Amino acid sequence: MVRPGHVNANVAPKPTSVSDFAPGDDARWATLVQSALGAALARYGATPHLATNQDDATPERVLADWTAFPSRISNCLTRDHARLLLDWRTLRGDQGRQYQEEYAEWRTVLSDDGKIRRFELTTELPDYWLWLAGRNPARTIELIASFAGEPSVDTKAVYGKDESTLVSMSDAQRESAFERNMLKTGDSPYNNGMRAICCMRQPTNTLDALLGLVVASARRRLARDEVTGLVRCANAGETIPQLRGAAELGRNSDPVVVEQLTRLAFEGRRMALDGLPGVYIHGIQLERLVAPDGSPIPPDSFTFQRTTGADPNLAHDMVRTQRLVLEVPPEHGICIGDLIDVATGEPIRFGADLADLVQLAVHIRTSAPGVVQGAADPLPRAPPDPDTAHGACDDFQAAWRDFEVGLNMPSSGASHPDSA
Amino acid sequence: VSDDRLQEGIYSRRGERPPPCYRLLLLNFLPHTEPGQARPALEQIFTMLGDLRKGNVRDLGGQDDEQIAKAAGELGETDRMFAFGARLFDHKLHDPPLLAAPRPGYLVSLTDDGDPFPAVPWSSDRDRWGGEADIAIQLTGPSEAAVNRATVEIWKLLADEKLPLDVVASFAGFSRRDGRGWLDFHDGVSNIESSERIVAIQTGADPDWMAGGTYMAFLRFAVDLAAWRGLTRTQQELIVGRDKLTGQPVLDVRRGPGGEALPVTEATVPDEETSPAGTDFREPPEVADPIVKASHLQRANRNRASPWAPAGQRIYRQGYEFLERLDGDGITLGLNFVSFQADLGTLRRVLHLPGWLADVNFGGPAAPSPGDPPNVRLLSLLAGGLYCVPPGGTPFPGAELFDDPSSAPGAPAG
Numbered sequence: 032m033v034r035p036g037h038v039n040a041n042v043a044p045k046p047t048s049v050s051d052f053a054p055g056d057d058a059r060w061a062t063l064v065q066s067a068l069g070a071a072l073a074r075y076g077a078t079p080h081l082a083t084n085q086d087d088a089t090p091e092r093v094l095a096d097w098t099a100f101p102s103r104i105s106n107c108l109t110r111d112h113a114r115l116l117l118d119w120r121t122l123r124g125d126q127g128r129q130y131q132e133e134y135a136e137w138r139t140v141l142s143d144d145g146k147i148r149r150f151e152l153t154t155e156l157p158d159y160w161l162w163l164a165g166r167n168p169a170r171t172i173e174l175i176a177s178f179a180g181e182p183s184v185d186t187k188a189v190y191g192k193d194e195s196t197l198v199s200m201s202d203a204q205r206e207s208a209f210e211r212n213m214l215k216t217g218d219s220p221y222n223n224g225m226r227a228i229c230c231m232r233q234p235t236n237t238l239d240a241l242l243g244l245v246v247a248s249a250r251r252r253l254a255r256d257e258v259t260g261l262v263r264c265a266n267a268g269e270t271i272p273q274l275r276g277a278a279e280l281g282r283n284s285d286p287v288v289v290e291q292l293t294r295l296a297f298e299g300r301r302m303a304l305d306g307l308p309g310v311y312i313h314g315i316q317l318e319r320l321v322a323p324d325g326s327p328i329p330p331d332s333f334t335f336q337r338t339t340g341a342d343p344n345l346a347h348d349m350v351r352t353q354r355l356v357l358e359v360p361p362e363h364g365i366c367i368g369d370l371i372d373v374a375t376g377e378p379i380r381f382g383a384d385l386a387d388l389v390q391l392a393v394h395i396r397t398s399a400p401g402v403v404q405g406a407a408d409p410l411p412r413a414p415p416d417p418d419t420a421h422g423a424c425d426d427f428q429a430a431w432r433d434f435e436v437g438l439n440m441p442s443s444g445a446s447h448p449d450s451a
Numbered sequence: 452v453s454d455d456r457l458q459e460g461i462y463s464r465r466g467e468r469p470p471p472c473y474r475l476l477l478l479n480f481l482p483h484t485e486p487g488q489a490r491p492a493l494e495q496i497f498t499m500l501g502d503l504r505k506g507n508v509r510d511l512g513g514q515d516d517e518q519i520a521k522a523a524g525e526l527g528e529t530d531r532m533f534a535f536g537a538r539l540f541d542h543k544l545h546d547p548p549l550l551a552a553p554r555p556g557y558l559v560s561l562t563d564d565g566d567p568f569p570a571v572p573w574s575s576d577r578d579r580w581g582g583e584a585d586i587a588i589q590l591t592g593p594s595e596a597a598v599n600r601a602t603v604e605i606w607k608l609l610a611d612e613k614l615p616l617d618v619v620a621s622f623a624g625f626s627r628r629d630g631r632g633w634l635d636f637h638d639g640v641s642n643i644e645s646s647e648r649i650v651a652i653q654t655g656a657d658p659d660w661m662a663g664g665t666y667m668a669f670l671r672f673a674v675d676l677a678a679w680r681g682l683t684r685t686q687q688e689l690i691v692g693r694d695k696l697t698g699q700p701v702l703d704v705r706r707g708p709g710g711e712a713l714p715v716t717e718a719t720v721p722d723e724e725t726s727p728a729g730t731d732f733r734e735p736p737e738v739a740d741p742i743v744k745a746s747h748l749q750r751a752n753r754n755r756a757s758p759w760a761p762a763g764q765r766i767y768r769q770g771y772e773f774l775e776r777l778d779g780d781g782i783t784l785g786l787n788f789v790s791f792q793a794d795l796g797t798l799r800r801v802l803h804l805p806g807w808l809a810d811v812n813f814g815g816p817a818a819p820s821p822g823d824p825p826n827v828r829l830l831s832l833l834a835g836g837l838y839c840v841p842p843g844g845t846p847f848p849g850a851e852l853f854d855d856p857s858s859a860p861g862a863p864a865g
Contacts, residue, residue, distance in 0.1 A: 098804075397739075417650045
């Protein structure tokens with residue numbers, strides 16, 4: 032059974048009890064998040080529809096959900112080209128990551144025959160990992176080793192420094208070292224897909240981007256229909272051009288968050304982020320995958336990691352998870368690359384094929400309707416050109432011109448110890 | 452919309468309403484049809500249907516102007532739409548191959564092995580032919596006479612001209628003017644505002660020949676009306692998510708004396724400021740109660756987003772109901788669920804995503820607690836198929852697909 036607001040129960044994760052932080056650091060992380068929220072409010076302006084803290088005035092829970100396959104690149108390049116680009120791997124790692132712009136990034140591990148054997152997807156924010164890497168390097172290394180399936184990881188591969196040097200560095204210095212190696216264009220194999228994927232690194236998959244999206248969207252915006260003259264809630268095509276870069280048309284994620292929050296504001300609701308801000312894995316379209324003989328995929332092929340319970344006091348706790356691993360246990364005699372997606376009739380060839388199955392969500396709390404009585408920001412009457420719904424394509428088209436066939440070999444050569 | 456290139460037969464433009472009568476005719480090319488025979492065959496059919504609208508009936512050559520005008524009066528508003536199924540692209544089924552173009556991404560045959568969708572099984576009365584074919588011709592018009600005559604004229608043409616096509620099946624349907632369906636509830640009330648429909652319907656250039664076209668799902672659902680009528684009105688309203696009489700969305704749930712869930716709807720009709728454009732269109736408001744969230748209305752439009760948000764998973768529905776059988780053995784009726792969408796992946800996600808329609812057959816909680824509406828299995832699939840609908844063109848829509856069949860690759864398209 033799957034209830035709204037819950038991760039697929041057929042592959043339900045268990046909340047982790049391990050804290051990443053030393054005592055006190057979790058509160059300081061929450062303070063940093065509040066500070067980032069304040070910066071977003073300063074950039075996009077305060078809104079009466081967004082509370083900066085959860086309070087009793089926002090008891091209801093809602094979410095906006097989308098799938099992790101980046102729709103904009105597909106619309107710009109065709110689905111076939113998009114899948115090639117999104118899974119593009121070179122000797123420097125997964126170049127395709129820079130186009131994975133839906134608040135989820137993935138890597139694949141291939142078998143010797145080139146078929147996908149393992150798929151790992153994360154929605155963990157780089158900001159969080161930067162903070163963690165600065166304050167708790169031991170936990171950082173421990174987690175990365177577990178992601179890579181290795182007993183230990185050399186700190187040089189993560190920070191560019193040996194362990195003894197790391198101890199003597201300040202938090203800020205460790206952050207910088209981690210950022211240089213693991214984020215942006217850093218080429219550590221532990222976050223470029225060659226040995227592991229640790230957290231997101233695509234430039235817009237960040238805490239600031241997510242908060243900016245929420246803050247800029249949580250406003251009552253109206254549009255007047257050009258034909259009937261009636262007023263209605265503005266759509267993403269009308270709203271996003273007004274958001275000063277806070278959202279991108281054509282994506283799965285941004286427009287649906289914009290429209291959901293705009294509509295909640297339209298109903299006069301106050302909103303707040305539900306728990307620490309993040310994008311969470313909400314479900315999987317399991318029934319789309321079948322074995323070559325038509326049988327269902329074994330449920331133990333899915334593992335959720337990095338899970339937390341948002342509120343342990345709730346009867347139906349909303350478990351939040353940010354990492355997904357898909358690998359068919361060897362006793363079944365097939366691998367992921369043998370599975371068929373019944374929606375396309377094709378075997379799974381790309382990580383992007385699996386990203387299309389993963390449902391992501393951002394969780395919001397709201398008040399009852401009519402709590403906020405505010406003036407609306409009027410929008411122009413001219414309807415947007417439908418062609419703009421697919422979003423801007425220049426960057427993707429340029430990337431496709433530069434695309435060369437990448438590596439077609441196992442990413443690390445080593446079998447993941449989690450695979451029996 | 453200036454760049455609207457959709458074929459006729461999709462009634463999404465402002466002020467348009469689908470005509471009341473529907474027939475879908477499915478055709479397969481005969482085995483070993485040569486590519487050079489396929490294109491002229493389709494062109495002949497398309498041309499004949501155009502002539503028919505002008506009142507020119509093949510078997511009645513020589514009619515005077517008055518008779519032609521009478522025929523045109525009956526047939527003139529019959530719209531024809533050509534669509535191609537996954538089968539047409541399958542080189543294993545066509546030797547020699549008829550097309551060089553590869554099959555579009557999500558254009559697949561519905562599975563025979565198991566249920567076609569996670570929560571919708573095949574009907575035990577499943578039609579022998581299943582709804583899949585090389586070619587689907589949708590005929591819509593003002594009367595049964597109009598669409599049925601057009602259908603039979605195609606049959607005559609196939610025979611007279613020995614065209615290399617077999618009739619596979621045909622399916623009929625009708626629409627109601629009261630905006631309700633067999634369940635007696637309002638249907639199609641929240642079917643995308645007309646100014647936004649083109650974004651949901653019209654596809655891009657992937658593949659090139661589909662630019663400006665759309666994709667059609669034809670799903671002939673049998674409705675278990677006896678099971679539906681066995682529910683109380685309250686249960687029905689909670690499952691649908693609307694008040695049965697007014698059509699107002701259910702907003703909340705309260706509990707009756709026996710713990711039974713009771714729907715709470717809006718007390719008043721909203722004013723202009725909160726009522727979106729168009730008297731025939733309205734998005735449901737946000738709800739918090741899990742039973743309301745589990746209703747069909749909320750599941751089918753879970754994000755309440757417009758087509759400008761791809762994750763809103765919006766599709767444009769243009770369904771026609773049917774009564775297939777009523778005799779001593781019982782009744783078979785249901786809905787020809789016909790939808791048009793820019794991407795068939797959108798429909799798949801609606802039917803496969805948790806919390807949407809993947810975990811319940813029609814609506815309501817998937818695992819109801821005492822007092823909740825029951826999880827009733829209402830729908831099963833009698834026949835169905837997915838089709839690509841190329842943009843309008845001459846000599847017939849999609850004709851360029853057949854332009855250079857000699858370059859068809861030898862390898863099967865799958």
